[in-house]
Every structure is written in structure tokens, then in C-alpha cells.
Amino acid sequence: LSYKQYYDTVLEKNILSENGIIIADNTAFDCVIPFINIPVPMPDGVKPLDAPYAEGQQGPEFGLGVHTFNEYIRKDARCEAVMLPISTGITLIRRINSANNN
Numbered sequence: 001l002s003y004k005q006y007y008d009t010v011l012e013k014n015i016l017s018e019n020g021i022i023i024a025d026n027t028a029f030d031c032v033i034p035f036i037n038i039p040v041p042m043p044d045g046v047k048p049l050d051a052p053y054a055e056g057q058q059g060p061e062f063g064l065g066v067h068t069f070n071e072y073i074r075k076d077a078r079c080e081a082v083m084l085p086i087s088t089g090i091t092l093i094r095r096i097n098s099a100n101n102n
Contacts, residue, residue, distance in 0.1 A: 002065065002069070003024055003027075003065075003066075003069040004068070004069050004072055007022065007024075007069070007072075007073065007093070010022060011078055011079070011095065016095055018095075018097060019094075020094070020095070021092055021093065021094050022079075022092075022093040022094070023090060023091070023092055023093075024069070024073075024090070024091040024093065025088070025089075025090055026066065026088045026089060027066055027069070027070055027083055027088075027089040027090065027091040028066075028083060028085060028088060028089025070083070070091070073091070073093055077096070078095060078096060079093050079094060079095050079096055080093070080094060080096055081093040081094075
């Protein structure tokens with residue numbers, strides 16, 4: 001299953017409590033950087049989120065999958081999300097309660 005499938009299942013089956021948070025790990029590997037197209041000032045020799053990965057295990061397909069998930073939750077009106085640039089990226093997602101917009 002993909003992150004998107006887990007995310008949709010949790011929301012559609014109403015598994016997430018009212019104050020619950022979904023935590024998605026590994027959402028900012030350096031293989032995702034080419035997809036976000038945002039210039040990031042970095043010292044010479046350092047990559048954004050300088051997290052190495054094994055070439056055969058997490059290549060372009062993995063990066064595209066993570067990018068697709070990130071864009072999906074970013075555009076989803078049911079929730080709001082924030083990505084923390086810690087290690088390989090952690091995204092915190094919470095449901096927006098339309099009855100109580102706090």
C-alpha cells in the first residue's frame with residue numbers, strides 16, 4: 001500500500017480521532033528535491049536534506065511517489081499539513097474540522 005492509500009483509508013473510514021495527527025515519515029528524501037523546483041540556498045558541497053539513499057532502493061520512482069503524495073495532501077481540503085525538514089522529512093497532517101475551524 002502507498003502513503004496515499006493509507007491516508008485516504010484513515011480519512012474515509014473515519015479512523016482519525018478529532019484531534020488526531022497522521023505522521024508520514026520519509027517525505028523529503030533528496031530524490032524528491034528535483035520535483036519541488038524551489039531554489040534552496042546551500043553551502044558548497046551540501047545537498048538539500050542531505051540524506052543518502054541506496055541507488056537501487058529509492059530512486060526516481062520513489063521520489064516521484066513521495067512527491068505525488070506530498071502534492072495530494074497539500075491540495076486536499078480535508079486536512080492541513082506541515083513538513084518538518086528533519087532528516088529525511090516528517091510530515092504532520094491533521095483533519096480540518098469544518099464545524100469548528102480552530
